Amino acid sequence: MATALAATNQVAMADLKGKVDPDWCPGCGDFGVLAAVQKALVELQIPNHNVVTISGIGCSSNFPGFINTYGMHTLHGRALAVATGVKLANHDLTVLVTGGDGDGFGIGGNHFVHSMRRNVDLLYIVMDNQIYGLTTGQTSPTSRLGMKTKSMPFGSIEAPVNPISLALAAGATFVARGFSAEQKHLTELIKQGIRHQGFSFLDVFSPCVTYNHDNTYQWFRPRVKKLEDDPGHDPADWMAAMGKSLLWDDEIPIGKFFERTDVPTLHGAEPVLNAGPLAHADTRIPVEVTRSFVEELM
């Protein structure tokens, strides 16, 4: 998503520290995501009052409280809908949406698909731990087939959703995957996602050290391969991105799968916003216009 830069070099890590420290479990992948977001905002020098961090509900959705920007901690699954309203009311704001896999792909699946096809200009970071953490360990939409959890003690018999393929199919204009243990790489993807004009989807492997004993740091480390290291990878090639998105098990690509910049953003496509953000608009409609509204009825 696009953004306004600070006039001077004034945004420091300390400015972005939240009012309380995160209450995530020690070792939780979400710490790495928080740090990467803060680093990205510092590197991009975006003043914190121009950023709105919006989440749903879940462990990772407590994120807005741990970063000093404008924040909204909304309903389970509804962050993207709220964020769309924020962006359309004031498109000068940098909108970050943060949440988990259950929040985004389960209860919020409908908004996920529609926000992507609308190309709402925001960065959506999913801290994907393939489990429900805050409710103490149930199967999530990205839990692998056969995974045993409290809600599916004999193993999941449902195929998981593939967030990358889904995002590509739904028309997301920036699709990437990160790993919270790959800080520099993740920070770079967040920066690109913020800069991208349109819907940026960033799925981040963010291991749950308490409830997911399958998809651990140790499990991911040998498998993740950076797309940036593959000289043959062309992020403009949608078909190739779709192909890469299907890779799993032995080799799991991380990095930018796909980006296109030729699709208008939702706010850019609506002439009502040409005069500037509605949050600063004059609420009174010119008298000659309101008179015409009444004349139509006579």
Next chain:
Amino acid sequence: MKQTFAIGIGGAAGQGVATPGDIFAKIFSRRGLHLNAYNAYQSIIRGGHTFLTIRTGPEKVTNMGDRLDLLIPLNQDAMDRHLRLLGAGAACIYNSDTIKPGAAAEGAELCALSVSKLADITRNKVAQNTLAVGAGLSMMGIGFQALEQVLAEQFNKKGDAMVAENIAIARAGYDYATANFRPFARPLPMTTANRYAVLSGNTAMAMGGAAAGVKFYCAYPMSPSTGVLHWMAAHARKAGIMVRQVEDEIGVVNMTIGAAHAGVRSMCATSGGGFALMSEGLGLSAMMETPIVVIDCQRAGPSTGVPTKTEQGDLWQMLGAAFGDYPRAIAAPLDIGDCFKIIPEIFNIADRFQCPGIVLCDLLLSEGRLSVDPKDLDFAPVVDRGELITTASSGPNGDGVYKRYKITESGISPRAIPGVAGYTHTAASDEHDEDGVLISDEFTNPTKRRAMMEKRMRKVAGIEAAVPPPVLWGPPDADVTLIGWGSTKGVIEEACEILTEQGISANQLQIRWLVPLQGDAILDILKGARHTMIVENNYSGQFARYLRSETSFVPDGYIRKYDGEPFMPHHIVEAVKEQLSGKSTLSVPVHEILV
């Protein structure tokens, strides 16, 4: 009794019932006449039966009335359903090529038009409609010129030839009627003093939103609320309003909240089923203290119910929407003009008290149409955004000083919108402290929770003080007091007039603000009442139960209707008489018109 004239046009959906209705409405309103229109229809795009009633007169016409003066059946079905309801002095204009008249009451005139002889039906498929309009206007004593002008506007886009053809057909009907049919006994008067706007409640609420400064509107289509979306979408660019159609009502309410949080007045509309999906969002609005306005256009429920029929059955859903206790305002517009006025009013309440405002409308008003004095459509109403911080200098300085949910005596905490330097904070759906920090998990603390709960709920007293108490209409000392809420205002008013003419004095207490209810003021009004009856469009007496729960007030009787159609004045008049004679305490009038 005041002079009114009612026309009923019936036919299958797709036969063009609406167009003659629009033509009559324009002609009447331009003549300085008031009018009220109600279309009884079915959830079908082609076929079925739809019946439009347009009632006009020199004084305010508040409802569809009890009788028809002119029936225009466009098919046999409409003739069969409605002819028997015509009384002496009424007339029925019909196409004698295709429709057989039934037995009309004595004194009711059957006016046969042979459409194939008067017009070229191979060219014009709706010739019977246009002929009937012409014939009807002749019998009403209205000059042809008025019709000519409206037809020219109506068919302007289709070219001069089309205009000329339709005017010629109308003229043929007009002249045929002048030569062959008996004119109505009382010609409709004409005043040049007034010209009225004719609009639906949905248009009125949409325009009321525009007047209130709404800059964000979104919706998922749902009858009978969709008209609000249609007006908003058609006028969005002129009015500078961002209008979106969203994937579902859950998305709608949350998008509305997002836009409101960013600082613009935001509104959405739906019907009962969509509102059910919005319920959790109402709680979010209350907890984050983000003001939104949600319109619920009630239709007959439960579930998908009867999508095209009216009811006042959502009251308890509104009262119970979302879990937990929170301040909210709920208002029911009393007529279509009030649909406009109520929107800026409830936005001021929502903004000042940073809570959700609900407008409880219904199909009768949403899709009905009324003549409204353009002066009553005030696009410069009082706008009170409440304690809103929109620039870095417009409030107490931030940087550690600003507390979004500061505990105050009024319960209202100044609200900073994103983008203002020095006021960053988190608005949370979880319980939080003054500073917006979540206290639902590890920081939970009963003292903090209690303080925040009490802070929010203190706003209730402020809302109560900001809302006017209801007033009693009519003579203070009446034989009977009729209590209603929202859209039944007009029909109860006319029932009171009829009762008074018949020797039973009646007055009316119509409730507009449901929350806050102003129970003490209501009890004060009702303590002197001789015989009280609560009139409402639902099965269980939702308002009666609510009034009792809030005030312990129990009326002497109840008049209820839940067949999907609105009350007609005689339904209430007869029920009052029945109850005054001691025959019953619960009347459920039968809707005689089969629609």
